[in-house]
Amino acid sequence: MHQVERAIFDIRRGLPILLRDEEQDILVQPIESVDDGTLERLVATAGEAPGLVLSRHRLALLGQPIEAETARLSLDKPSSLDARHLGELAFGVDVPGTTHPVVSASRADHAALTLMRRALLIPAALTARVASGSRALVESLVERGELLAVEAAKAERCFEAASGLLKRVSEARIPLAEAAQSRFILFREPDGLREHVAIVIGEPADWREAVPLRLHSACLTGDLFGSLRCDCGEQLRNAVADIEAMGGGVLLYLAQEGRGIGLANKLRAYSLQDEGLDTLDADQILGFGEDERRYGVAVDMLAALEVRRVQLLTNNPIKITALIEGGIEVTDRQALYGRLTEQNYRYLNAKAKRAGHMLEAVLENYERPSRD
Numbered sequence: 001m002h003q004v005e006r007a008i009f010d011i012r013r014g015l016p017i018l019l020r021d022e023e024q025d026i027l028v029q030p031i032e033s034v035d036d037g038t039l040e041r042l043v044a045t046a047g048e049a050p051g052l053v054l055s056r057h058r059l060a061l062l063g064q065p066i067e068a069e070t071a072r073l074s075l076d077k078p079s080s081l082d083a084r085h086l087g088e089l090a091f092g093v094d095v096p097g098t099t100h101p102v103v104s105a106s107r108a109d110h111a112a113l114t115l116m117r118r119a120l121l122i123p124a125a126l127t128a129r130v131a132s133g134s135r136a137l138v139e140s141l142v143e144r145g146e147l148l149a150v151e152a153a154k155a156e157r158c159f160e161a162a163s164g165l166l167k168r169v170s171e172a173r174i175p176l177a178e179a180a181q182s183r184f185i186l187f188r189e190p191d192g193l194r195e196h197v198a199i200v201i202g203e204p205a206d207w208r209e210a211v212p213l214r215l216h217s218a219c220l221t222g223d224l225f226g227s228l229r230c231d232c233g234e235q236l237r238n239a240v241a242d243i244e245a246m247g248g249g250v251l252l253y254l255a256q257e258g259r260g261i262g263l264a265n266k267l268r269a270y271s272l273q274d275e276g277l278d279t280l281d282a283d284q285i286l287g288f289g290e291d292e293r294r295y296g297v298a299v300d301m302l303a304a305l306e307v308r309r310v311q312l313l314t315n316n317p318i319k320i321t322a323l324i325e326g327g328i329e330v331t332d333r334q335a336l337y338g339r340l341t342e343q344n345y346r347y348l349n350a351k352a353k354r355a356g357h358m359l360e361a362v363l364e365n366y367e368r369p370s371r372d
């Protein structure tokens with residue numbers, strides 16, 4: 001899979017890549033790095049006009065609902081090849097709908113968006129078929145190492161490649177303010193791209209049968225800086241204290257910043273929320289679904305720690321289902337709250353009302369300050 005990981009680095013740097021497929025090879029340019037220069041180079045190299053591959057979430061906003069995960073907008077008129085226009089189509093907040101014809105995405109188009117997600121970029125890309133007259137040029141770029149070629153089928157499986165063979169890399173005793181006897185164990189995904197940490201509180205030999213467990217998704221702003229926009233930092237510290245009080249257990253600190261969309265996109269989403277959108281609608285503007293997290297890695301970490309039965313600290317029903325589907329027995333669920341404040345009320349309310357988080361108990365008792 002080395003080529004796939006290299007491709008992820010290239011697209012994060014804003015470079016185009018070549019996806020090879022039986023149907024047809026395509027050149028892929030991430031939307032985030034499209035400017036008039038990259039556009040011109042893409043067309044000149046491919047010898048064909050590109051199309052814009054978007055997620056179904058974004059297409060729904062453009063008034064083009066589709067069943068598949070991705071589809072392609074044909075950019076048939078040369079005037080549509082304008083970097084600003086393409087950016088507006090892909091992640092602009094004003095979405096007037098589109099007159100560009102929607103065509104189904106090829107396997108390589110779909111693989112291109114899977115790579116964008118794995119690279120934590122906006123899930124949108126320009127893709128151009130390589131015209132027969134341009135093949136020699138493209139192959140010479142690949143040969144000279146100026147363009148990276150990857151098999152679409154492998155790119156498509158880049159998320160799967162992250163699960164399964166987690167590497168247990170290192171560990172150390174780290175006494176915490178709320179739990180003196182704690183051990184941090186670092187796991188690295190097999191493709192080397194992300195690392196997750198298991199914090200083992202207490203001694204496994206002393207744990208009750210069902211291990212108290214918290215799955216915590218990283219939130220740099222909340223966990224580290226105490227952002228008031230969310231409740232993550234308090235939940236994190238409360239979870240450590242609760243697990244300690246329960247006699248020990250495990251906290252998995254998962255590299256799933258921003259519900260899996262990454263910090264760059266979470267900051268974009270916060271700016272959109274400042275314009276009045278709620279947390280889920282803001283993510284949809286950027287082309288993401290309600291929750292982009294996958295929990296296979298958490299299941300793999302539990303397997304490595306030989307934890308099979310858990311008492312889960314969460315308000316999120318998806319986490320419960322994901323563990324059960326991963327073969328973990330969830331004997332009990334315990335609520336875990338942070339403090340509700342004027343700044344995080346809208347966020348938590350949206351999670352409860354629109355994503356089914358079990359937060360009624362806190363929301364019901366909260367009186368919003370009046371603004372007179």
Ligand SMILES: Nc1nc2c(ncn2[C@@H]2O[C@H](COP(=O)(O)OP(=O)(O)OP(=O)(O)O)[C@@H](O)[C@H]2O)c(=O)[nH]1
Pocket residue numbers: 215216217218219220229230232235256257258259260261266269270279283313314315316319347357
């Ligand atoms: N995209 C996005 N992510 C956010 C926003 N606010 C917080 N997050 C992220 O949401 C995630 C919250 O993680 P958790 O607290 O583990 O999960 P949860 O879904 O709230 O579920 P429980 O806390 O277990 O009930 C973190 O990855 C945060 O970075 C937001 O406005 N937009």
Ligand SMILES: [Zn+2]
Pocket residue numbers: 219221222223230231232233
């Ligand atoms: Zn947070």
